[in-house]
Amino acid sequence: MTSIRPRRPAAALLSAAAVTCLLITAPALAATVSGSKIAKALKPALTAQQHTTATSVSCPSKVTITAGGKFHCTATFASGDKGPVKVRFKDSKGSYAWALQNLLVKKLEKTIEANAKSHGIKSPDAQCPKVRKIEKGDDFICDVFGSGGSGATYTVKQKGLGRVSFTLTS
Numbered sequence: 001m002t003s004i005r006p007r008r009p010a011a012a013l014l015s016a017a018a019v020t021c022l023l024i025t026a027p028a029l030a031a032t033v034s035g036s037k038i039a040k041a042l043k044p045a046l047t048a049q050q051h052t053t054a055t056s057v058s059c060p061s062k063v064t065i066t067a068g069g070k071f072h073c074t075a076t077f078a079s080g081d082k083g084p085v086k087v088r089f090k091d092s093k094g095s096y097a098w099a100l101q102n103l104l105v106k107k108l109e110k111t112i113e114a115n116a117k118s119h120g121i122k123s124p125d126a127q128c129p130k131v132r133k134i135e136k137g138d139d140f141i142c143d144v145f146g147s148g149g150s151g152a153t154y155t156v157k158q159k160g161l162g163r164v165s166f167t168l169t170s
Contacts, residue, residue: 030066033094035059039073042085042098046075050100050162052107053078057085067092075100079107100162103132108164112142112154119168121146128156136160141169 039057046054059073066089073085083102090097109126116124121144128142138158145151156166 030064031092031094032062032064035061035063035073038063038087038096042073042075042087045098046077046085046100050077050104050107052081052104059087063087065089065092065094072101073098077104077107079104079110081106100134103134103158103162103164105130105132108156108166109142112144112156112166115154115166115168116144116146116152119152121150121152123147124152126154132158134158134160134162142166 036059039059042057042059043054046057054075055078056076057073060071063069063071069089071087073087074082075085076082081102081104083100083104085098085100087096087098089095105128109128112126112128113124116126124144124146126142126144129140132138132140136158140156142154142156143151144154152168153170154166155169156164158164
């Protein structure tokens with residue numbers, strides 16, 4: 001008995017070859033990580049670095065892990081400050097570095113107001129620039145206005161990582 005094998009149409013063979021080619025040359029899917037997982041890790045780290053409670057951190061819902069890849073999260077602090085946190089993947093395994101981008105100005109103003117009060121200024125109201133990038137070595141001025149026309153000027157110097165020193169200059 002002779003068996004008869006049906007012939008495959010040429011189109012079917014070409015389709016099978018094309019699928020095989022796609023499977024061989026398609027890049028591997030990139031790994032992703034949940035932004036909420038990163039936000040959960042950033043919250044205590046920001047609190048420790050800034051010495052004030054990070055009340056919330058939000059990041060994009062899903063982030064693709066690629067070496068050198070960057071994205072931003074937003075942190076809110078008990079001081080009322082809110083600012084961007086830059087996150088950069090160090091490798092394709094998901095290790096990352098982060099940096100708060102803006103100085104916590106409201107926290108700084110409250111600290112300066114307490115200092116001004118200790119220098120005899122009644123009801124001090126510190127007014128610093130509303131947004132200030134974190135930049136080591138940066139100097140700027142904050143003015144303090146008190147009741148009865150009293151006031152002062154403070155020179156603030158950034159020491160890096162959101163830390164500052166300030167001096168009463170007038």
